[in-house]
Every structure is written in structure tokens, then in C-alpha cells.
Amino acid sequence: MRLQYPANIKIIRVPCTGKVDIMYILRAFEKGADGIYLVGCMEGECHFKNGNLRARKRVEEAQKILNTIGIGGERAQMYNLSSAEGTLFAQIAVEMTERIRKIGPNPIKLAKKKIAA
Amino acid sequence: MIIADKKPIEEIIEEIKDYNKILILGCNECVTVCEAGGKKEEEILASALRMYFLNKGREVKIDEVTLERQCDHEYLEEIRDVVDQYDSIVSLACGVGVQFTAEQYHSTPIYPGVNTCFLGATEKRGLWTERCQACGQCVLARTGGICPISRCAKRILNGPCGGSTKGKCEINKEIDCAWQLIIDRLKALGRIDEYEKLFPLKDWSTDRAGGPRKVVREDLQI
Structure with missing residues (x-):
């Protein structure tokens, strides 16, 4: 397929999106990530029954926390696609990058730089 | 077990916003099982608070410790050496743990990080109901x-x-x-x-009607 997608996305592989805890998401932002998104299997097709459904709930919870602390919940998103949808994967990468560009950089990253300076 | 529910982060922020060195104190017992105040919730709260303060341009020291229990002197002693480093503690234990911590460490203000609800059981994940x-x-x-x-x-x-x-x-x-x-x-x-x-007729004096209660077991006391 040789599809192109933005190079600023770092892929972290997990056995199942159900492995991703709220803490992983918050830690990414604390370390300076501008946005994160989870790409899980299609809903109803989780190999571990409901890992992707748990992941969606956790993303929603993380969004609430991010909104409360002023980082912006829309920086965290959940997507579902099948492993045969490479084109969609690339599309989502573009969509997410554009979304984050529009929102701007992670304020935590900027605050850390300011304090260090 | 004792069932607790998470306090909204904004409520906790309101209580501790003026402090600069905060210890988040989790509890490894009941509140861990009901996913309100265990190690995981303590990490999430600490991370959220660190980011909140950074976003406000303040670098606040926020550390995390999970004690086996906060309702026993032995475990509370584990933070004796470090407690002076902090100007406030957010305890994620039930009301008992919060009070016991406050009794042990008089000079450090303690804030509750959960709402203690009742004595209950886990019916299924995410659903707890009262039983006693x-x-x-x-x-x-x-x-x-x-x-x-x-x-x-x-x-x-x-x-x-x-x-x-x-x-x-x-x-x-x-x-x-x-x-x-x-x-x-x-x-x-x-x-x-x-x-x-x-x-x-039930003797309600052993319930709250008789005021604060205690259990005395002389066979266990020396």
C-alpha cells in the first residue's frame, strides 16, 4: 500500500487497547505529548471480549480530567478500525494531526520550558 | 468492605490550591478494591494535579505514596520520616484513614480525596451496593x-x-x-x-443512637 501518514506520530504498540490505562494517557501529556489517540479493533470484535470498550471509557474519563485541568479533552481520542483498513489508519493519522495543530501545542510542554528557562 | 467514591478533581484542587508541597497518600485496602483511592487512582490524581499547577505556571512538588492501610499505626509510621517535607496531604483512604492520618500527623493539614459512602459489596465491576x-x-x-x-x-x-x-x-x-x-x-x-x-424491640444503643462507639476486647489487650 505504501501509504503516507504524518511523521510526527509515535506508535506505541500494546497487546490490546484494553491494556491502556488512564494513567498512560495522562503520563503522555505530562511528558509533553500534544495529543494522543488510541486505535482499537472494531467494537464487538475484541479478541479479549471488551478491551476496546474499556479503552473508550478510559479515554472518555481522561478527556474529563484533561478538561478539568485546562489541557483540553479533545487532545485525547479513540478510534476503532479493522486491521484491513490501512487507508483509514492513514486518514485518522492526518485527521488527528490536523486536530492537534488547530488546538496548538500542549500547554504543559510550554510551561515546563518556561520554568526551565 | 468500605465503599468510597472519587471526589471531583476540581473539589480537591479548590482545597489544596495554595500549597506547594503535597503528598498524595493512597490506601491499599477497601478503596483500592472499589477503585477510588488505590495506587492507580493516586497516580492519576497526582499526575492531573501536577499538570494543573504547571498549566497555572506553578511548579508544585507532588509526590505519591500508597500505604498498606491508613487505619493502622504501623503502616502510618512508614511516612514518619518524609512527612515534614510536605505542607499538606491528600489522603485517598476512607474517612477512617483520613482521620487516623490527621491524628498521627498534627502539624500537616490533611484533605480527603474520596467520599466515603457505606459498607458494601461489589455486585459487578463499577457497581457497589450497601449491605451493612x-x-x-x-x-x-x-x-x-x-x-x-x-x-x-x-x-x-x-x-x-x-x-x-x-x-x-x-x-x-x-x-x-x-x-x-x-x-x-x-x-x-x-x-x-x-x-x-x-x-x-431492638437495642439501638449499639447503633449510632448511642453516640460514637468502640469495641473493647480485654482478652487482646495487655
Whole structure:
């Protein structure tokens, strides 16, 4: 397929999106990530029954926390696609990058730089 | 176990916003099982608070420690050497843990990070229900193992009342009538004749009516 997608996305592989805890998401932002998104299997097709459904709930919870602390919940998103949808994967990468560009950089990253300076 | 629910982060922020060195103190017992104040929740709260303060341009020291229990002197001693480094503590234990920590460390203000709710059980993940009100005089032997004190809205001992409809309580259609459950259970056990026996007046002095309570076991004391 040789599809192109933005190079600023770092892929972290997990056995199942159900492995991703709220803490992983918050830690990414604390370390300076501008946005994160989870790409899980299609809903109803989780190999571990409901890992992707748990992941969606956790993303929603993380969004609430991010909104409360002023980082912006829309920086965290959940997507579902099948492993045969490479084109969609690339599309989502573009969509997410554009979304984050529009929102701007992670304020935590900027605050850390300011304090260090 | 003791069931607690998470306090909204904004409420915790409001309490501790003026401090600069905060210790988030988790508890490894009941609040861990009901996913309100264990190691995981403590990490999430600490991370959220660190980011909140950074976003406000403040670098606040926020550390995390999870104690095995906060309702025992032995475990609380584990933070004796480090507690002076902090100007406040957010305890994610139940109300007992928060108070015991406050009693041990007089000079550091303690703030609760959870709302302690009741004594209950995990029905399924994410659903906890009340099972005991710690009345101090257990009646479960006579009620087929179903507690009318905690599960009946009126706490009546010779039920059901007139508000029981189709096995549900009048205060909420989703709540089972405890006395309906008791009758069904006694029937299933072949003990329905026991239902005919009236409960004598209950001594409520062992409940909250007698003020703060204590259990004294002289056989265990030296």
C-alpha cells in the first residue's frame, strides 16, 4: 500500500487497547505529548471480549480530567478500525494531526520550558 | 468492605490550591478494591494535579505514596520520616484513614480525596451496593442472611411495610424490598414459620443512637 501518514506520530504498540490505562494517557501529556489517540479493533470484535470498550471509557474519563485541568479533552481520542483498513489508519493519522495543530501545542510542554528557562 | 467514591478533581484542587508541597497518600485496602483511592487512582490524581499547577505556571512538588492501610499505626509510621517535607496531604483512604492520618500527623493539614459512602459489596465491576450499617447487633441469623437494617429504607424489623409493591420498595422502583427478599429466602430455606415470630424491640444503643462507639476486647489487650 505504501501509504503516507504524518511523521510526527509515535506508535506505541500494546497487546490490546484494553491494556491502556488512564494513567498512560495522562503520563503522555505530562511528558509533553500534544495529543494522543488510541486505535482499537472494531467494537464487538475484541479478541479479549471488551478491551476496546474499556479503552473508550478510559479515554472518555481522561478527556474529563484533561478538561478539568485546562489541557483540553479533545487532545485525547479513540478510534476503532479493522486491521484491513490501512487507508483509514492513514486518514485518522492526518485527521488527528490536523486536530492537534488547530488546538496548538500542549500547554504543559510550554510551561515546563518556561520554568526551565 | 468500605465503599468510597472519587471526589471531583476540581473539589480537591479548590482545597489544596495554595500549597506547594503535597503528598498524595493512597490506601491499599477497601478503596483500592472499589477503585477510588488505590495506587492507580493516586497516580492519576497526582499526575492531573501536577499538570494543573504547571498549566497555572506553578511548579508544585507532588509526590505519591500508597500505604498498606491508613487505619493502622504501623503502616502510618512508614511516612514518619518524609512527612515534614510536605505542607499538606491528600489522603485517598476512607474517612477512617483520613482521620487516623490527621491524628498521627498534627502539624500537616490533611484533605480527603474520596467520599466515603457505606459498607458494601461489589455486585459487578463499577457497581457497589450497601449491605451493612454496622448496627452492632446483627440480626442476619433470623432474616435468612438478608439485612433489614441496611437494605430496608425504614430499617423495620417486622416487615414488609405497606410500601412494598411487586417486590420493590416505594422509595425507588429499582430497590428491592428487603422484606420481600427475606420472605422469599426463608421460604426457600423451609423456615417461613420463623417469619411469624415477632422481633423484640431492638437495642439501638449499639447503633449510632448511642453516640460514637468502640469495641473493647480485654482478652487482646495487655
